[in-house]
Amino acid sequence: MRVMTNILVCCLALASFSSAASQDLVTKAQQENQQQKVLDSKRQAEFKQTEQALRKEKAELLRQRNQIQQQTDRLTKQFSTNETQLAKLQDKLRLQSGSLGELFGVVRQNAKELQADISHSVTSVDANKYSSVVSQIVAAKTLPSIKQLTGLWKSFEEQISASGQLAKVQVPFVEGDGQVKTVDAIRLGSFGLITNKGYVNWNAISREANAYIKQPSDGPTLSSLASLSIGQVQSVVIDPSKGEILNQLGEVPSMMQRLKQGGVVGEIIIALLVLGIVIAGIRGAYLFKVQKQISKQLKEPEAPTDNPLGRVLNVYHQEPNRSVEALELRLLEAIVDEQAHLEKGLSMLKLLAAIAPMLGLLGTVAGMIETFQVITQFGNGDPKVMAGGISMALVTTVLGLVSAIPLLLAHNVLSSQAEKVRTILEKQGLGIVAEQAERDSKGITPAKVQSPKSTVGNVA
Structure with a gap:
């Protein structure tokens, strides 16, 4: 009888303990649920703020897109208008210029040829007054002016006159050691430039002269042309190719060079x-x-x-x-x-x-x-x-x-x-x-x- 009583007492104690534990779990669950609701409310508020910001950004981008589209349409319309106007102006220019376009081509071609001649000719030593005008015509994209055409004509006249002159000039001469000094020379028309060392090679771009590798056996010098400068008749060896033959002469090997080739x-x-x-x-x-x-x-x-x-x-x-x-x-x-x-x-x-x-x-x-x-x-x-x-x-x-x-x-x-x-x-x-x-x-x-x-x- 006493044992049953003890068992009953134990069961009642366990039931009371279990009821207390269940009450604690319910309380904790309610607290956690309350905290989760607070977090969810906070996150929902943040999501709504982000959504509002994205909507504003979208609206701004749509506004910019519409603005760019309007600008593109305006520029496209302006381009079409400009293209039509340009075609009309080109037709008008063609009608007004007539054969001047062909004339400009001829003038520019002759100016290029003259510029090439001046850049390789010894006449550029002292006869290059109008070379800048010739360069302007060559680089121009429009019809030359009357002043430029006159300058081209003067340049032709200057070169023709210089080709028949025996002129005393001073030129910068590059020595063998690289030093540059000014020497006296005689320009024999457009055929060559002669110093005391004979013919020299004139570089119109750097405006300097240097000696040829080899001189003709009976080539002229500054002293031998003294009688020619005062009008006396004298035979002079000239290079009609304006330096090409003299350059080739320097490439002809000597006897010792030929022997070394063996x-x-x-x-x-x-x-x-x-x-x-x-x-x-x-x-x-x-x-x-x-x-x-x-x-x-x-x-x-x-x-x-x-x-x-x-x-x-x-x-x-x-x-x-x-x-x-x-x-x-x-x-x-x-x-x-x-x-x-x-x-x-x-x-x-x-x-x-x-x-x-x-x-x-x-x-x-x-x-x-x-x-x-x-x-x-x-x-x-x-x-x-x-x-x-x-x-x-x-x-x-x-x-x-x-x-x-x-x-x-x-x-x-x-x-x-x-x-x-x-x-x-x-x-x-x-x-x-x-x-x-x-x-x-x-x-x-x-x-x-x-x-x-x-x-x-x-x-x-």
């Missing part, structure tokens, strides 16, 4: 030519000396001296009692020795004459190989990039031929001179052997033998 092969050929000339000169001087000595020896065969013929004759005088066979062999030996001295260096000369054209051919092949390499790298659109290889090919060929021809000619001349001397020695030797054979056949003793007389006259 490269290493060309230098070798030149060295061989110099070596051959030295050999030919030495051997030519030796043969000339030998010929003079032989001519003198032929006049006095009884007294052999130190020369090829004297040494051959001395073979007999050293031992006149030799047999014919022994004398013949000794004379042949002496002649062969002298022939070796006479022909010394001629084989080298012939070899150089043969090697020179072969080296020229080698340089030609090397130059063409270089040309093809350049074509492979840069194409063949610009001939200047191929000029180096072609120059080497042609220059070495020319050097080879130029070297071979004089060397071959020298070899033939010297060989013929050596052959003449050898022929004289052989004839003298044969004469000695023949006289010795006759003496042996007649039984003449060596004590009674006279020196053999010369069988050959003077050397040709």
Whole structure:
């Protein structure tokens, strides 16, 4: 009974606790609900403010769009009106100008040509009074005025008069070190500008003169034109192309420049030519000396001296009692020795004459190989990039031929001179052997033998 009572008491306590807890939860829920309503009211107020701001912004944008659209419509209407008015004005201008448009084209074309002539002519040194008017006509987009047309006419007249004048002027001259100084000059019409250094190149844009790379061999100078300035007749070398020929003259290579174009092969050929000339000169001087000595020896065969013929004759005088066979062999030996001295260096000369054209051919092949390499790298659109290889090919060929021809000619001349001397020695030797054979056949003793007389006259 007591246990039941305890259980009942516990159930009542739990029921009272549960009721209190439920009451607390309801209270918290009501408080949170109240707070959420406050937050929702605040956010709703913010949304309404934002909506009102966006509506105002939209209304402003719509107002601006309408305003821009109205302005666009107004401008479009104005553009159409202006275009119609412009077309009417152009028709009116065409009717009023008539053929003046074609005249303006002709005037402007002639003004451009005159401006180009002035910019490249030496007459702009002192005859450029109306150049500004010509520039205005060239740059103009409208019909030239009467003043401008008059200035164009005056400019033509000025240039025509200047082309026939011999005028003394002073021009700024650019030295080789870059310094500019004023020098005296003579303007020879429209053909050239001449100073003490000859023709000078006038730059009308920078209004400065500089020297040409190369001057004509008989070109005029300031001092040589002194007689021409006082009216005396004098022939003067002029450039009718107004500087183009003088510029091309500077690009013509000199002899040393052409030799340098041959490269290493060309230098070798030149060295061989110099070596051959030295050999030919030495051997030519030796043969000339030998010929003079032989001519003198032929006049006095009884007294052999130190020369090829004297040494051959001395073979007999050293031992006149030799047999014919022994004398013949000794004379042949002496002649062969002298022939070796006479022909010394001629084989080298012939070899150089043969090697020179072969080296020229080698340089030609090397130059063409270089040309093809350049074509492979840069194409063949610009001939200047191929000029180096072609120059080497042609220059070495020319050097080879130029070297071979004089060397071959020298070899033939010297060989013929050596052959003449050898022929004289052989004839003298044969004469000695023949006289010795006759003496042996007649039984003449060596004590009674006279020196053999010369069988050959003077050397040709």
